[in-house]
Amino acid sequence: xxxxxxxxxxxxxxxxxxxxxxxxxxxxxxxxxxxxxxxxxxxxxxxxxxxxxxxxxxxxxxxxxxxxxxxxxxxxxxxxxxxxxxxxxxxxxxxxxxxxxxxxxxxxxxxxxxxxxxxxxxxxxxxxxxxxxxxxxxxxxxxxxxxxxxxxxxxxxxxxxxxxxxxxxxxxxxxxxxxxxxxxxxxxxxxxxxxxxxxxxxxxxxxxxxxxxxxxx
Amino acid sequence: xxxxxxxxxxxxxxxxxxxxxxxxxxxxxxxxxxxxxxxxxxxxxxxxxxxxxxxxxxxxxxxxxxxxxxxxxxxxxxxxxxxxxxxxxxxxxxxxxxxxxxxxxxxxxxxxxxxxxxxxxxxxxxxxxxxxxxxxxxxxxxxxxxxxxxxxxxxxxxxxxxxxxxxxxxxxxxxxxxxxxxxxxxxxxxxxxxxxxxxxxxxxxxxxxxxxxxxxxxxxxxxxxxxxxxxxx
Numbered sequence: 001x002x003x004x005x006x007x008x009x010x011x012x013x014x015x016x017x018x019x020x021x022x023x024x025x026x027x028x029x030x031x032x033x034x035x036x037x038x039x040x041x042x043x044x045x046x047x048x049x050x051x052x053x054x055x056x057x058x059x060x061x062x063x064x065x066x067x068x069x070x071x072x073x074x075x076x077x078x079x080x081x082x083x084x085x086x087x088x089x090x091x092x093x094x095x096x097x098x099x100x101x102x103x104x105x106x107x108x109x110x111x112x113x114x115x116x117x118x119x120x121x122x123x124x125x126x127x128x129x130x131x132x133x134x135x136x137x138x139x140x141x142x143x144x145x146x147x148x149x150x151x152x153x154x155x156x157x158x159x160x161x162x163x164x165x166x167x168x169x170x171x172x173x174x175x176x177x178x179x180x181x182x183x184x185x186x187x188x189x190x191x192x193x194x195x196x197x198x199x200x201x202x203x204x205x206x207x208x209x210x211x212x213x214x215x216x217x
Numbered sequence: 218x219x220x221x222x223x224x225x226x227x228x229x230x231x232x233x234x235x236x237x238x239x240x241x242x243x244x245x246x247x248x249x250x251x252x253x254x255x256x257x258x259x260x261x262x263x264x265x266x267x268x269x270x271x272x273x274x275x276x277x278x279x280x281x282x283x284x285x286x287x288x289x290x291x292x293x294x295x296x297x298x299x300x301x302x303x304x305x306x307x308x309x310x311x312x313x314x315x316x317x318x319x320x321x322x323x324x325x326x327x328x329x330x331x332x333x334x335x336x337x338x339x340x341x342x343x344x345x346x347x348x349x350x351x352x353x354x355x356x357x358x359x360x361x362x363x364x365x366x367x368x369x370x371x372x373x374x375x376x377x378x379x380x381x382x383x384x385x386x387x388x389x390x391x392x393x394x395x396x397x398x399x400x401x402x403x404x405x406x407x408x409x410x411x412x413x414x415x416x417x418x419x420x421x422x423x424x425x426x427x428x429x430x431x432x433x434x435x436x437x438x439x440x441x442x443x444x445x446x447x448x449x450x
Binding site: 160 | 369
C-alpha cells in the first residue's frame, strides 16, 4: 500500500499501534469506550467472539476509508461523513452475515446494527484516521478492535462459566458433576450489572499491575 | 483541516449519499436470493426438528421432501382453502386479519415407522421481538410428538433458552386436551409437576418470554380446534 514510504510496514511505531490497545491503551478498560456493547453481548462467548470480529471488520475498513478521504472531507460535516461510512459498513457486514453466516447473524440479531453506535469506532475515526495515513489507520483499527475483543472475550468467559456453567456452549460444570454436590449456577452473572462489575474488576486488576494508569490528583 | 466552500460541501454530500445508496442497493439486491434461501432452509429445518428429525443446512431440503408428504391451509371452520401455499403463509400477516379470514397452515409428515404426525406453525410475542415455533401432534390431535421454538432476539441466557433442546423436549407427550376439553400446555414458573400432562417448567429469569410462549401455544392452537375435532383418530 505505502511502497514509497521509507518506513517499513511493521515498524516499531506501527506495531505499537496494534499492541497498545491490548494493554495500556485499551479502549474499554482504559478509555472506557464501548461499554454498552461489552454489557450486551457478553452473556455467552460465541456471540461475543462474532461481535469482536464484526467490529474488527467495520473499524479497520472505516478507518482506511476515512483516512484515505481525510484531505477531502470538509471539517464542518466530518462527523456526518464518519457516521455514513460506519453505517454503510455495518449494513454491508450485516447483509453478508445474513447471506453467508445465517446462524451467527441470528445470534447477534440487533447487536450488529448497534455497532454503528459503538463509541470506539467513531472515537478512532475522529482521533486517529482523520490525521493519519491509511496503513497506520488500518493497524490502529485492528489494534483497537483486538483490545475491545479481548475484554469482550474475558468478560463473556466469566459470565458464561459462572452464569450458565458452560464454555463456548459446552456444559463444563455438568460434565464435572458439581451440580451433584449442590452447586448452582449464579443467575446474577447473566444479568447486565455483572458485566459492569466484571469490567470493573478487570480495570482494578490492570491498574494494580500498572501504576502509570492511575490518574494523579 | 482546510476550509471548504459551501458549494464544495454540498456537492461532497450529494456525491457521498448517492454513491452509498447505489452501493447498498447493489449489495442488498445481489445477496437477496441467498438470504431468502437461508430463511427457507431454516424454516424447513425447524419443521423437521418438530418431528424430531435432525437436519443440517445441506440435507434439510431433501429430508423435508422425504418426510413432509402434504401441506395445506385450512380456515377456523376446519375446511381446506384451495390455492394457498402453506409453506409461504406468513402467520404475522394472518394474525392481523379477522379470525374467520385467517389461513391456518397444516403440514403432514409420515414417519419412517408409518406413523402420521401433523405439524402446526405458531407465532407469538416474546419479551423483545416475535417468537415462533412448530408443534407436531399425534393422530389423536392432543398428544405432542415434538415441539421446536425460536425467537428473533430474546435475552441471551434467559428468554433465548426457549430454542434449546432441554426446554423443547419437555413438551414431548404433553397433551392439549383434558377430558375432551382444550386446555393447552402451561409454562409454569418455579417447577412444574413432571407427571402433569399440561405443564412444563418455565425459564428462570425468562418469565415474560415463557408466558409469551404459553400464550402463543394456547392462542395459536385453539384456532385449529374444529379441525382437531373433525380429524381426531
